[in-house]
Amino acid sequence: MSDRPITLPTFSMQGKVCMVTGAARGLGLEFCRAFIESGCTSLIVLDLKESEAKAAADELSALAIEHFGYEAKEVKVIGIACDVSSEPSVKLAYATIMETFGRIDAVVASAGIVENYSALDYPADRAKLLFDINVHGVFYTAREAARNMIPNGGGSIILISSMSANIVNIPQLQTPYNASKAAVKHLASSLAVEWAKDNVRVNSLSPGYMMTKLTKTILDKDPELKSTWERLTPMGRMGNPEDLDGAIVFLASDASKFMTGSEIRVDGGYCVL
Ligand SMILES: NC(=O)c1ccc[n+]([C@@H]2O[C@H](COP(=O)([O-])OP(=O)(O)OC[C@H]3O[C@@H](n4cnc5c(N)ncnc54)[C@H](O)[C@@H]3O)[C@@H](O)[C@H]2O)c1
Numbered sequence: 001m002s003d004r005p006i007t008l009p010t011f012s013m014q015g016k017v018c019m020v021t022g023a024a025r026g027l028g029l030e031f032c033r034a035f036i037e038s039g040c041t042s043l044i045v046l047d048l049k050e051s052e053a054k055a056a057a058d059e060l061s062a063l064a065i066e067h068f069g070y071e072a073k074e075v076k077v078i079g080i081a082c083d084v085s086s087e088p089s090v091k092l093a094y095a096t097i098m099e100t101f102g103r104i105d106a107v108v109a110s111a112g113i114v115e116n117y118s119a120l121d122y123p124a125d126r127a128k129l130l131f132d133i134n135v136h137g138v139f140y141t142a143r144e145a146a147r148n149m150i151p152n153g154g155g156s157i158i159l160i161s162s163m164s165a166n167i168v169n170i171p172q173l174q175t176p177y178n179a180s181k182a183a184v185k186h187l188a189s190s191l192a193v194e195w196a197k198d199n200v201r202v203n204s205l206s207p208g209y210m211m212t213k214l215t216k217t218i219l220d221k222d223p224e225l226k227s228t229w230e231r232l233t234p235m236g237r238m239g240n241p242e243d244l245d246g247a248i249v250f251l252a253s254d255a256s257k258f259m260t261g262s263e264i265r266v267d268g269g270y271c272v273l
Contacts, residue, residue: 010255014039017101018252021084021141022111024052026212027160030241031108031248032056036064036077038249043077044097044104046084047111053079076101084111084137085129094144103152106252107145109138110160112180114214119175127176134180135187142191146200154199158251161185161204163267171228172218181206185263192261201260203251208267210239234269 018035022028024047032043041064047053057079064075078100082093097104112134115126142157149155162181169178188204195202209215209229215238219226230236247264250256265271 008255010257011249011253012039013106013249013253014041016040016105016252017042017044017097017103018106018108019044019046019097019104019145020108020110021046021082021137023047023108024049024056024079026110026214027207027210027241027244028108028110029056029060030244031110032060032077033063034242034245034249035106035252036060036068037245038253041070041075042101044093044101045077045079046082046093047079048081048083050079050081053081055079084109084141085132087136087140090137090140090144094148098148104145104148104155105152106156106158107141108158108160108248108252109141109184111137111141112160112214114174114177114218116172116174116218118173122176130176131180134177135183138184139187142187142202146191146195146198149200150195150198154201156252156256157188157191157200157202158248159184159188159202159204161188161206161263163206163208163265163271165204165206165263166265166271170232172222172225188263189261196260201256203256203259203261204263205244205247205251206263206265206267207244208233208239208265208270210241210243212241232270232273233267234273237268239266239268 023045045057057077061077064070083089161184164178165181165185185204192202
C-alpha cells in the first residue's frame, strides 16, 4: 500500500491559526474539534463566559495531545471571554489573539441565539438582543477578522447562517431569527465582494436541524416537535454536529480557495422540498 495521505492535502488545517465564536459548546465546539482533527494546533475558543471558554480550550488541548498524538509544546489552544454583540469586546479579543499568535487565518462566526414568540408578541428588547448577537455580532467578528487578515495576505471567514435564511420554519414561530439568518447569508456574499481582491474569502454555512443545546431547549418544551422536524426533513432525522465537519473544514481550508460569497446548506434535504 502507498503511504500517500488518503485525503487531498488542501483539506489540511496544519499551520493555520483558527478562531471560533460561541465555541464553548454546540456547533462551535464541534467546529474546533474538526479543526484539531484536521491538523490545527493553534486555536482560539471565544464565548461569553471565560470559565466556559477556558474549559472548552482545555478539553480541545487534551484531545489534540491524547487522541491525536501531538506533543504538548506543539499545541496552543486558548479560551477568551467575548460578547460578540459588543464591538469593543470583539476588538479586545482580536488584540489578544494577535498578541498571542501574530496572525489569524480562519474565523468561524458561530455565536447565535434563537427565541420563539409570535411576531405580534415578540418583546422589542428581545428582538433587538437577537439582532445584536446574530447580525451585528457576526458583522463585528467578520470585520475585525478581515482587518487582521488583510495585512497578512488573506484568510477564510465562515459565517454560520441557517436553512432558516432560505425557508420559514414551521410550526415554531421565530421571525426575527429567520430574518437574522437571511441577513447573515447576505452579509457573507456582500463582504466576499468587498474583500475578494484582498484574498479574504467569506462564505456561509447553513445547517438544518442539528441536535445541540439550542434545539434541545426548544424540544424540551415540546417533545412532539422532534418528530415533526424529522418528518419535514427528507433524510428523516436531525443532524449531529459532526455532520458539519466536512463542510467547515472545506470552507476554512485551501480546498475551497477559489470559493467566496457562497452558501453551503447541510440540512438533510430540508430546503429542496
Ligand atoms: N442547532 C441548530 O439546529 C442550528 C441550525 C442552524 C443554525 N444554527 C446556528 O448555529 C450557531 C450555533 O448554534 P448552536 O446550536 O451551537 O447553539 P448553542 O446554543 O448550543 O451554542 C451557542 C453558543 O454561543 C454562545 N453565545 C451566545 N451569545 C453570545 C454572545 N453574545 N457572544 C459570544 N458567544 C455567545 C453561547 O454561550 C453558546 O456557547 C448559531 O448561530 C445558530 O443560529 C444552529
